[in-house]
Every structure is written in structure tokens, then in C-alpha cells.
Amino acid sequence: MNKKIFYTLAGIVTVVLVFYTFQGGFTSPDVTLTTSKPMYVAGVSFEGSMEDEAMGKAFQRVSQVLQEKALEGHPGNIYYNNPDRSGDSIRAFIGIIIPDSTDNLPEGYTLRAVPGGRKVIRAEATASIALLPKKLYAAVFDYAKEEKLQLEEFYVEWFPEEDKGVLEVPVKE
Template sequence: MKKLLYVMAGFAILLLVFYTYLGGFTDPEVTIATSKPMYVAGQPFEGSVEDEALGNAFQRAAQLLEQNELQGTLGNIYYNNPDNSGDSIRAFIGIIIPDSTVKLPQGYTLRKVPGGRKVVHAEVNARVAMAPGKLYEAVFDYAKEQNLQLEEYYVEWFPADDEGVLEVPVKQ
């Protein structure tokens, strides 16, 4: 019986260490900011969050960065909140690039994220697997506390393996 308790305690410690490594205990910093213009090279997606094509779009973006076909940061634009619309999502999955003159890989198009808008800006030090959930929750909580109405336009990017950023425009 004691052996089982030691094994369970060891397993619990390993889970806590892994959760800490992912950034599970870090809280996002949320502020009001003015957005900067960005260019996103990517591919549109519309469908279920369970659709294999969505995962393929994320994998392709990561592969293009890994193979140096594009220089930039993983980044996405979401045009709806799947929590409010079943499991359907409208998105543009890709890479935030430094300027619009970059030669795009086959199947990729360019979208510009406008600058100069008032946004709720959130940053967190957490792995890519953990960051989105933390960021969205923090932004929605902040908007509720500050009595802000948000647009259905979410721009997220991941400057490093352990950092995530989300900006959501405030309705004017």
C-alpha cells in the first residue's frame, strides 16, 4: 500500500513539473494598447475545430518557418469565437512576416492586420499548447471587468516557444 502511495505521489510531482514547464501557473499580462500594422502570410480555414485540415494548416506554417521558406513568427487571425458558434471556426492560419514584399509559398496569400486600433493586448509566458487558452480567458475576463465590448477579430502570435500574444480590437 505504501508503495502505491509513493508511486502516485511521484506521478503527481511529475505532472506538476510538466504543468509548470508548459506555463500552467503563469498569468497573462493584460493591457489596453494601440495595434500596430502586421502582415500575415497564410491560408484561410473555415470549418470544424476538429477538422484535420486545421491541424495541417498549423503544421504547414511551422514547417515553412523550420525550413526557412518564410521568416517571421507563427501567427493567426480568427474571425469568430468558436465557443460562441458551436465548433465552427473562420480563421487565417500562417506566419506574421516583416513586410508585404516577401515571396509567398504556393497556396499562401497575404492579409494585412490594420494598425492604430484600440485593442485589449495580452501576453503570457507559456508554451504554445497552453498559451491560447490562458490568453483568451484573460482577455475576456479583462473586457468584462472593464465593461468593454470586443470585436470578433482575434490576432494571436507566438514570438517564442514559450511566449504567446493576443490582441482583440475594442468596439468603438
């Protein structure tokens, strides 16, 4: 009886590890200290709980806008605080990184410019979208700690391809 339980548990663990590996769970982000480039983000502001239904709707709207080709670009967000440090409250701008600031914006969308020329820690990784944010943020925070760098409370993340994510956080000067 004990052997059956052992083999069953071993099989479950193996399946979970294979799935996690397939999702990119063991890939490490590439982290560099670099200079940011200017970007334009078209989207909507959000302030509130990460569990708020409005936040989910903002992400769904991004998907809809991209599917309908109302804007050309890829999902991207600006976060003005770290929810891990401020409870469940988040201040964000959820939208789409667009190549041209003169594009006509969908109804309800506004434009935010992210300035270039700032020293940033940049992390890039390939993994499932469910795993990417945690991997990217952890990599940036670890790098900043190792290099004894202070970070600004300004996080720009984007997803240029399926299963690829990028995060940039400015370094305090």
C-alpha cells in the same frame, strides 16, 4: 496498504504539478489596453471544424515554410469568430506574421493586412504552446469583463518566440 496508495497518489500529483509548473501552467499573462500596430499575415484561409484535418495541415505548412525559410517571420493567425461560442465551427486565416508586405509568398499563400491604430486588449505570456492559447484568451476575456469592455469578433494571435504567445482583440468603440 492504504499508506502505499496515499504515497503513490501523492507522488503522482507532485510529478504532475512539477510538470505543469515547468510548462508555464501557473504563469499569468500580462494584459494591457493598448493601440495595435499594423501587421501582415501570409497564409491560408480555413473555415470548418476545429477537428478538420485541413486545419492541422495548414499549421503543418506554416512550420514547413518557416523551416525552409521560404518566409521570414513567426507563426500567427487571425480568427474571425470564437469557436467556444459557435460550437466547433471556426473561420480563420492561418499563417505567418511577416515584416514586409512585398515578400514573395509561397504557392497557395495570400496576404492579409491587419490594420493598426485600433484600441485592443493585448495579452502576452510565456508557457508551453499547448497551454498558451487557453491562457491568453481567458486573460483577455477576463480583462474585458472586469473593465466592462465589449470585444470585436476578431482575434490576432502570434508566437514570436518558442514558448511565448501574444493575443490582441479589438475593443468595440
